[in-house]
Amino acid sequence: MAMMNAKQYEESLRKLKLNVWMFGKRVENVVDDPIIRPSMNAVALTYELAHRPEHEDLMTATSHITGKKTNRFCHIHQNTGDLVKKTKMGRLLGMRTGCCFQRCVGMDTLNALSITTYNIDAKYGTEYNKRFLKYLKYVQENDLTCCGAMTDTKGDRSLPPHKQKDPDLFLHVVEERPDGIVVSGNKNHQTGAVNSHEIITMPTITMRKEDKDYAISFAVPSDTKGITYIMGRQSCDTRKTEGMTMDRGNMHYGGHEALVIFDKVFVPWDRVFMYKEYDFTTELVENFAAYHRQSYACKSGVGDVLIGAAQSIAEYNGVENASHIKDKIVEMNHLNETLYCGSISCAAEGHKEACGTYLVDVLLANVSKHNVTRFPYLIARLAQDIAGGLMVTLPSAADFDSPDIGKWLKKFYQGKADVPTEHRLRMLRLIENLTLGTAAVGYLAESMHGAGSPQAQRIMISRRINIKEKQRLAKELCGIEKGDHLS
Ligand code: SF4
Numbered sequence: 001m002a003m004m005n006a007k008q009y010e011e012s013l014r015k016l017k018l019n020v021w022m023f024g025k026r027v028e029n030v031v032d033d034p035i036i037r038p039s040m041n042a043v044a045l046t047y048e049l050a051h052r053p054e055h056e057d058l059m060t061a062t063s064h065i066t067g068k069k070t071n072r073f074c075h076i077h078q079n080t081g082d083l084v085k086k087t088k089m090g091r092l093l094g095m096r097t098g099c100c101f102q103r104c105v106g107m108d109t110l111n112a113l114s115i116t117t118y119n120i121d122a123k124y125g126t127e128y129n130k131r132f133l134k135y136l137k138y139v140q141e142n143d144l145t146c147c148g149a150m151t152d153t154k155g156d157r158s159l160p161p162h163k164q165k166d167p168d169l170f171l172h173v174v175e176e177r178p179d180g181i182v183v184s185g186n187k188n189h190q191t192g193a194v195n196s197h198e199i200i201t202m203p204t205i206t207m208r209k210e211d212k213d214y215a216i217s218f219a220v221p222s223d224t225k226g227i228t229y230i231m232g233r234q235s236c237d238t239r240k241t242e243g244m245t246m247d248r249g250n251m252h253y254g255g256h257e258a259l260v261i262f263d264k265v266f267v268p269w270d271r272v273f274m275y276k277e278y279d280f281t282t283e284l285v286e287n288f289a290a291y292h293r294q295s296y297a298c299k300s301g302v303g304d305v306l307i308g309a310a311q312s313i314a315e316y317n318g319v320e321n322a323s324h325i326k327d328k329i330v331e332m333n334h335l336n337e338t339l340y341c342g343s344i345s346c347a348a349e350g351h352k353e354a355c356g357t358y359l360v361d362v363l364l365a366n367v368s369k370h371n372v373t374r375f376p377y378l379i380a381r382l383a384q385d386i387a388g389g390l391m392v393t394l395p396s397a398a399d400f401d402s403p404d405i406g407k408w409l410k411k412f413y414q415g416k417a418d419v420p421t422e423h424r425l426r427m428l429r430l431i432e433n434l435t436l437g438t439a440a441v442g443y444l445a446e447s448m449h450g451a452g453s454p455q456a457q458r459i460m461i462s463r464r465i466n467i468k469e470k471q472r473l474a475k476e477l478c479g480i481e482k483g484d485h486l487s
Pocket residue numbers: 099100101102103104105191292295296297298299442446450
């Protein structure tokens with residue numbers, strides 16, 4: 001099958017029999033549900049742009065296993081050029097959707113598994129990499145969206161998996177059979193889960209010998225028997241049920257996260273990519289995290305939208321020439337481009353792993369994501385500063401459209417005389433959406449916790465820096481230790 005377009009992707013989702021729950025009820029029609037559909041639209045754009053000649057270079061790649069053209073989201077990076085294009089693709093989609101477009105998690109999982117399956121085989125003589133490459137071919141040839149599932153709910157954080165009162169707080173094997181394994185547990189905050197054809201799991205932390213039943217990685221079709229999805233709420237989510245009013249802020253796109261429950265789910269052996277090799281859990285977690293931390297270039301794309309909205313509202317209000325507004329716009333751009341620099345740099349400094357896959361520079365990827373836990377909040381603060389209080393006191397679109405009171409809102413909420421009042425209100429709603437509403441989940445809270453919370457990056461930074469070497473340099477220059485060029 002060739003690469004799908006947006007419509008084909010949507011139709012492929014309609015064939016899935018997902019067990020999805022929201023507001024205490026089963027969602028019978030997931031694709032057309034008004035709260036879920038904007039997130040499907042965002043993933044659909046990853047399919048649509050792959051068919052546009054102007055985006056072909058970023059959105060597609062040549063498969064290293066089949067030699068055929070594939071969507072870049074299904075590709076294994078073959079050089080640093082691929083990694084740089086991945087960063088650029090993330091920014092492009094962030095700026096086009098103004099939200100989380102979800103598909104990167106699966107791409108990052110595939111790349112991390114390409115490395116770890118190879119390394120496990122090299123040590124233990126297993127056949128995980130062969131299985132993985134067969135699975136990758138299936139994903140590429142069917143142009144699938146994969147949900148990369150790492151984070152378990154984890155229960156008591158002071159206890160390892162095997163000591164939890166309820167063993168299902170971490171995903172684990174409950175039965176080994178001749179034809180495969182049976183697993184139970186959960187994965188939480190799963191981005192794009194109900195827009196995915198496949199779920200690929202990984203352990204969430206380093207596992208020790210006692211936790212070997214939890215050291216598993218596998219792939220299952222998203223509608224496999226025993227899997228339940230419970231949708232997470234987002235602030236202002238029910239505005240999407242009010243029709244296509246300007247109160248939505250973003251008229252087309254959104255993201256979603258779900259709790260994914262595995263209740264005695266069967267996985268055939270040819271879809272198992274790690275089974276009790278607990279000594280490879282750290283590698284898999286760290287490599288996935290590094291790839292996904294690079295992926296946060298998406299936020300510089302969303303930042304482009306927010307900066308554009310801030311400049312526009314300043315113009316609609318007639319304050320665009322005030323020196324402090326100009327300075328704030330420069331500050332927002334500086335912060336946003338710094339995020340982009342981080343993602344580009346860890347890609348450009350990538351290296352080849354033993355299996356041939358290119359991995360980002362892990363230290364730089366962590367530094368980059370650490371900035372992402374801060375800068376979007378600063379950019380959002382400046383956008384709210386420029387927008388003014390009206391963003392949060394504005395009456396509803398229904399009031400604006402009312403034949404009785406709409407005239408008052410049009411009269412009193414006008415800004416510059418040549419700007420339609422509605423444009424001003426729409427722009428304010430977009431800023432609200434990005435900094436307080438449904439898209440703030442992706443732009444802010446996900447920037448904080450997605451791909452690991454700030455402390456996770458600080459731990460990686462502390463592990464990866466060579467502090468002794470820095471001390472040696474200092475000591476040499478001040479004459480404490482003899483160096484090459486001291487006289
Ligand atoms: Fe991709 Fe960004 Fe969403 Fe993560 S937050 S899935 S990197 S768009």
